Amino acid sequence: MLFVRPGRLSDLDALAQMAHAARPVLHSLPHDRHELEARVALSEDSFRADVDFPSEEFYLFVLEDSATGKLLGTASIVAAAGYAAPFYVFRNDALIHASRELHVNRKIHALTMSHELTGKSRLAGFYIDRASTGAGDALAHLLSRARMMYIAANRRRFTPEVFSLLLGVTDEAGTSPFWEAVGRKFFGRDFAQIEIASGGRSRTFIAEVMPTYPLYVPLLPEAAQRVIGEPNAKGLLSYDIHLEEGFEPDRFVDIFDAGPVLTAQVDRSACVTFNETRAVLEAGGKAADDTRAYLVSSHRDGDFRCVLAELPSERGADAPLSGPVRAALGVVHGDVVRCVPLHRGASDAPQDGADDVRADDTYRGSFSTQSSTQSGDRR
Incomplete structure (x- = not known):
């Protein structure tokens, strides 16, 4: 099970390997080990801090395989660029x-x-080892957009x-x-x-x-x-x-x-715009006839997690999740999770209270790439 979580100091060795493998260089992952350690420590402090407005916080996320504990990618948020x-x-x-x-x-x-x-919040430092993941574009979506899932759930921390x-x-x-x-x-x-x-x-x-x-x-x-x-x-x-x-x-x-x-x-x-909250159920019995891929995130006890999961397409439905998915999210039956469709469908409409999406909004199809790693946004 692949999931996104905050980086921590115990990830230092894996992050150091990614820092040297990333091309071009990721400034969010310094090559110098002491600087990298300070960067990860800042991220840990930022996630723990009680923040009322964005300043010098830095948030580092990693993509982990729960079966092996291996890290396959990283991405980050700078709370206030050029602070x-x-x-x-x-x-x-x-x-x-x-x-x-x-x-x-x-x-x-x-x-x-x-x-x-x-002073504006910035998405940065996206890197994924796509050869190791052995999967398509969906995992790149998960790692990159998990940052926006975190921003959406923690609005005071960002601009x-x-x-x-x-x-x-x-x-x-x-x-x-x-x-x-x-x-x-x-x-x-x-x-x-x-x-x-x-x-x-x-x-x-x-x-x-x-x-x-x-x-x-x-x-x-x-x-x-x-x-x-x-x-x-x-x-x-x-x-x-x-x-x-x-x-x-x-x-x-x-x-x-x-x-x-x-x-x-x-x-x-x-x-x-397309966020909804759903109650967690233990998956069992007959699966729903109409399902689609969702970004699903939890923030239980302040510990952020984000995964991809197949959920019923019907709005307001519960979130039947398998044991590995619940474990990755750190949730149990009855908890509430934030759900957003991985790809926008023709029938999707903004949630109540959200701004309408402009009629001319368009989304391009996914691009494929032959490189074994993907590093799109800088720093």
Whole structure:
């Protein structure tokens, strides 16, 4: 049984292995063991803390196989991005250059360094060893979206809007066309070196070295223009998962590789809009005729757990769960669990009190990937 839970210090060895295996680097999992230990300890303290508003908390989640105890992936939430220093991105602005005399009216895109996302909650550090899981995209959905299940159940800990910074386009050697056209001109170093040194996007040297004036997109090489706002091929599944949750591309892109920034209003996310609570029953007897896959989470005694389970599609139905599923969730007969459909169906409607979903909301089909690991959102 695979389930998501908070990371703990006893996971340190497994997390250290993932830190070295992840490509590109995950800043949420430092390579230095002492720094990694401090990071995990911060996560443990954050989960235990009584939080009234987001600040420097950091929440680390892991995907565990209950049969073996092996960890197969990790993902995290930063309660307030850039809490200690500004969080930098490029804002994609549209500037109008017009002349009546010449009968010219042109809209020109320009990238301006911005720290408008500073202080907002951020999904980060997604990594899954898909070769070890031996399963399809559903487990990536579980690990990634379990974070939104936690946010939906703990609203005071996070900001009303959350964002995620996805990997930008690079070639097989890890070279970024956008970095070669922009970043290298100012830093004089390889993309991988600065990616590690940045520790995310909150380092002081970013403001000291990167251009303070707008970069006019038409002046960039065509190869750099083409990748602005485009996700890396290894991050397509992560991109799709975010879209299904309700994230949308915003006007921001990463300052190093121009990867897309996706944002979502928590009130309009799938884990809030399509949430319902159900009573746990011991599975037995004839199974329901109409079932579907659900994200199911529990928060019994403050200990968060999230799994995938087949439940009756009927709204208001109970949640008949098998023994292994109940054990993974840490629940017993009669407990209440939070349930959200893994994939939105045509008949789904928002729960009472939730904002309506816009009529033009769409969800793309899942992308497949040949890589043995998946690392979509950064840090």
